[in-house]
Amino acid sequence: MTKAPIIVAEHLDKFFGDFQALSDVSLTVHQGERVVVCGPSGSGKSTLIRCFNGLESHDAGRLTVEGVELVPDSPKIRQLRQDVGMVFQQFNLFPHLSVLENLTIGPMKVRKLPKAEAEATARKYLDRVHIPEQAGKYPSQLSGGQQQRVAIARALCMEPRVMLFDEPTSALDPEMIGEVLDVMVELAGTGMTMVVVTHEMGFARKVADRMVFMEQGRIVEVAPPEKFFSAPESARAKLFLDQILEH
Amino acid sequence: MPSFLRKLKWPDLVILAVLAGVFGYVALTVEGKLNYDWRWELIPNYILRYRTDTESWFANLLLQGLFATIRISLYSSVLALILGTILGLARTAENLTVRLLARTYLELLRNIPPVVIVFIFYFFLSAQLIEALNLNAWARDIARGENTAVWEFFFGDMRRFPSMVAGVIVLALFESAFVGEIVRAGIESIPRGQREAARSIGMSRWQEMRYIVLPQALKKVVPPLANQFITLIKDSSIISLISVQELTYKTVELVASTRLIFEAWITTAAFYFVLCFGLSMLFRRLERAR
Numbered sequence: 001m002t003k004a005p006i007i008v009a010e011h012l013d014k015f016f017g018d019f020q021a022l023s024d025v026s027l028t029v030h031q032g033e034r035v036v037v038c039g040p041s042g043s044g045k046s047t048l049i050r051c052f053n054g055l056e057s058h059d060a061g062r063l064t065v066e067g068v069e070l071v072p073d074s075p076k077i078r079q080l081r082q083d084v085g086m087v088f089q090q091f092n093l094f095p096h097l098s099v100l101e102n103l104t105i106g107p108m109k110v111r112k113l114p115k116a117e118a119e120a121t122a123r124k125y126l127d128r129v130h131i132p133e134q135a136g137k138y139p140s141q142l143s144g145g146q147q148q149r150v151a152i153a154r155a156l157c158m159e160p161r162v163m164l165f166d167e168p169t170s171a172l173d174p175e176m177i178g179e180v181l182d183v184m185v186e187l188a189g190t191g192m193t194m195v196v197v198t199h200e201m202g203f204a205r206k207v208a209d210r211m212v213f214m215e216q217g218r219i220v221e222v223a224p225p226e227k228f229f230s231a232p233e234s235a236r237a238k239l240f241l242d243q244i245l246e247h
Numbered sequence: 248m249p250s251f252l253r254k255l256k257w258p259d260l261v262i263l264a265v266l267a268g269v270f271g272y273v274a275l276t277v278e279g280k281l282n283y284d285w286r287w288e289l290i291p292n293y294i295l296r297y298r299t300d301t302e303s304w305f306a307n308l309l310l311q312g313l314f315a316t317i318r319i320s321l322y323s324s325v326l327a328l329i330l331g332t333i334l335g336l337a338r339t340a341e342n343l344t345v346r347l348l349a350r351t352y353l354e355l356l357r358n359i360p361p362v363v364i365v366f367i368f369y370f371f372l373s374a375q376l377i378e379a380l381n382l383n384a385w386a387r388d389i390a391r392g393e394n395t396a397v398w399e400f401f402f403g404d405m406r407r408f409p410s411m412v413a414g415v416i417v418l419a420l421f422e423s424a425f426v427g428e429i430v431r432a433g434i435e436s437i438p439r440g441q442r443e444a445a446r447s448i449g450m451s452r453w454q455e456m457r458y459i460v461l462p463q464a465l466k467k468v469v470p471p472l473a474n475q476f477i478t479l480i481k482d483s484s485i486i487s488l489i490s491v492q493e494l495t496y497k498t499v500e501l502v503a504s505t506r507l508i509f510e511a512w513i514t515t516a517a518f519y520f521v522l523c524f525g526l527s528m529l530f531r532r533l534e535r536a537r
Contacts (some may be wrong), residue, residue: 092444106448
């Protein structure tokens with residue numbers, strides 16, 4: 001059974017000045033699929049997933065998310081972002097709002113949900129990320145791992161159909177990486193469509209349906225994880241895996 | 248003995264002694280050459296005066312002026328805060344024309360001396376504005392009416408209302424340029440990630456500003472805004488030039504009619520100092536308490 005494609009990227013190019021961040025990138029993500037994007041730093045992984053919710057606009061090519069084509073400055077982008085959740089490396093929680101308010105502000109202001117309903121949803125997702133007791137605190141009172149879990153809950157509160165993760169564990173102390181990855185694994189278990197940029201190869205092995213390896217703005221290799229980790233086709237992917245799996 | 252006195256070492260004492268000597272010498276010379284007749288005893292009457300016919304105290308010239316200065320400063324700073332926030336938003340706007348207009352406004356006001364701005368505004372704009380709003384007639388009616396007390400508490404002598412409005416507006420226009428820069432700096436100090444996070448949950452640009460950026464930015468700019476408020480109080484003396492009857496204007500009047508040159512100006516200086524220094528101490532304390 002083939003599932004419906006949610007994200008379809010065709011021949012994307014993206015420039016920052018003279019620097020080409022993406023060149024001729026094509027990738028389709030289907031509903032319920034978990035795609036892990038890896039590659040050396042500066043390879044365009046983050047740029048690619050930031051294009052998926054319009055935080056960056058592509059310069060050439062065609063990108064459709066849920067059948068809607070992303071055109072720069074299109075008013076449809078806002079609508080679309082409500083269906084595409086994003087988790088950032090630096091959490092980017094709103095420091096002036098409590099944890100609960102961080103979770104309810106989107107549903108209340110964007111989706112115009114009544115407060116009670118937004119709070120019920122927020123508490124549901126705080127439960128889901130295992131920190132229901134932190135609802136009244138402010139982000140600065142939480143550990144990095146807790147903050148990132150709140151950020152995941154914040155994105156989930158908008159009831160997105162796809163979740164994008166931009167190196168969600170890279171800014172965390174090692175002992176907190178596990179708790180965030182656990183939440184992500186559980187989320188994968190619910191059938192959420194996920195695109196994850198990460199260096200956590202253990203996580204990738206566990207949840208990924210497909211591995212995407214990027215270098216210098218290009219997709220070099222796409223393979224199922226069993227194949228990618230045991231017998232990568234490209235020499236570059238092999239070198240990359242050797243470097244990060246050695247330790 | 249207070250601790251700061253114990254901290255004084257002998258070089259400090261030498262410096263202080265020399266300074267005291269210099270001031271003493273200058274004072275003596277002035278006293279000898281100037282032949283000035285100090286009449287400090289007259290000043291209190293020009294602050295508060297007892298009216299024998301109605302048997303009540305009333306605020307005389309200097310205190311009236313101080314009240315007017317406080318009123319004008321309050322109104323202008325509220326207006327300047329509103330204009331400045333708009334200006335700050337315009338300075339960080341996406342639209343180039345909006346940004347350019349805001350920049351032009353800012354650079355014009357920043358690079359023309361305030362006195363010149365005050366005159367230009369007064370002669371070219373304020374007359375038209377006051378006529379257009381029909382302020383003169385309106386204020387005159389109130390001044391002639393029954394219930395003047397409440398109006399006067401908020402706006403002083405209603406017959407002078409149009410001139411006060413002109414003063415408040417020009418002061419606010421002038422200060423809004425600086426408030427705008429402070430607000431812009433506040434907005435720009437909010438990390439990019441905050442805006443991206445707001446956008447990623449589907450917020451519009453306006454919502455992103457309203458709920459995420461501005462609340463954080465305005466909180467950050469409270470201390471510089473408080474300083475700007477004190478600057479505004481000092482700058483308000485400039486509008487005495489267009490006959491707004493605030494503290495400086497009243498002092499000029501007082502000096503012209505009584506020749507109490509030194510006493511009046513020293514008293515006025517003390518008023519400004521106590522007001523501004525008091526506020527700055529207060530703000531410092533509030534900030535520490537936060």
